[in-house]
Amino acid sequence: MRQIIRLLTLICLGIATACNDDRTHLDRILERGELRVATRTGLTNYYEKTPGEFSGFEYELAQHFADTLGVDLNMIVPANLSEMLTMLDDGRADIAAAGLTMTPERQQKMRFGPVYHEVTQQLIYRNGAKRPRNIANLGNGQLEIIANSSHEEHLIALQKEIPDLSWIPNHDADSQELLGLIELELIDYTITDSIEFAAIQGSYPELRVAFDVSDPQPLAWGLAKGPDVSLYREVMRYFEQIEEKGFLDKLIERYYGHIRRFDYVDTRAIHRRILTHLPDYESWFMEASSVNNFDWRLLAAIAYQESHWNPTAVSSTGVKGLMMLTRATAEEMGVTDREDPYQSIMAGSAYLDEMRKRLPERIQEPDRTWLALAAYNIGLGHLEDARILTQKNGGNPDRWSDIRENLPLLAQKKWFEQTRYGYANGGEPVRYVANIRRYYDILLQHENINPIPPPVITPPEGPSQALPAAL
Missing domain, CATH: 3.40.190.10 (Periplasmic binding protein-like II)
Structure with missing residues (x-):
């Protein structure tokens, strides 16, 4: 499919420029089959999540743009910011996608694409x-x-x-x-x-x-200045499309939607326990990861949220163990001792995988995982009630950012009387998922990730399409 897209684009460009031998910047990208993007390492830009699997806000945005062009993506990490800007001028990079602030001084040196976020x-x-x-x-x-x-x-x-x-x-x-x-x-x-x-x-x-x-300052991609505006026009068209389709909002929510007020005591505690408790269970999280296809650090983050990695933890409601299993869930998953950390980890990850599989197939990642986590916390029935309320209120019942706005309604009589499963403390899964995402970020950063970018990277999933009803 990528080769077909590239061929059709080249044919169209060839017709348009038949009388002109000078190739545009966009022509050269399409002919070499590669988009070169200069960036920085870090969770908000580009990092190696697992061996051979890359992530980051700027990476996903650049990869999706490369896909629309029908070319491969080559992420380049310069030694410093000065070199990044130089690479645009000498043609070693086509785009600088690194959380660049659009300033008057930089606008004199480079051309900026559309604003996609702002920072202070x-x-x-x-x-x-x-x-x-x-x-x-x-x-x-x-x-x-x-x-x-x-x-x-x-x-x-x-x-x-x-x-x-x-x-x-x-x-x-x-x-x-x-x-x-x-x-x-x-x-x-x-x-x-x-x-x-x-x-x-x-x-x-x-x-x-x-x-x-x-004051707040805009962020945008940087491109080289000059009379050739072919790539700039393509970037402008691309951002207009992803804004209309909601892909940009979805990406911003994925990377920044869970950021909340900093909790000093809680953060200090997890850093201590990463050193003192996590090593005892790390190999089991990895084993559960390979069996149920979750990042082991996500499973570790869930266990920290549930029990702070204490295998004998017990709540006031009777849930118990490292993954805080109910008695019914433990029996369903074949657990004989809820305080056995190995059994707890394997059963908890298997149960989470079951929640994920029971969601409609059309729900894409990472929303699928966030919804499975919410179901792990509040139950699949209450989650489905929240999805139906989300749809009634004009939201997307398959998108976590919309559902989390409606989950708290399950605690209000006006709303839970309209549902099948009735009252639930809907604010709890919202906090639950946000906490796990924050712990997951900490565990990712604790790996001290320093990726060596490959020349060709497998593309992620494309943006969501139109969705049918929640049920």
């Missing part, structure tokens, strides 16, 4: 140190930032009003490495983007936001 620059410091109140109140603290970044551009502008403002530009480190230096108390401050810090704060429980350094 924030000053980060370490818990226990004196919190600065504004950018002019850093005292003798050492501020280190990424060289040639939008953060440095903003500081240069501020320096006109605050002549004493100073910083150290780092040409080698990325945001995550600078945050690590603050955690180790090797520097005092850095500046990072709000969504990036919110996504990775779980890995740096001692770090805090002191204040916003800037």
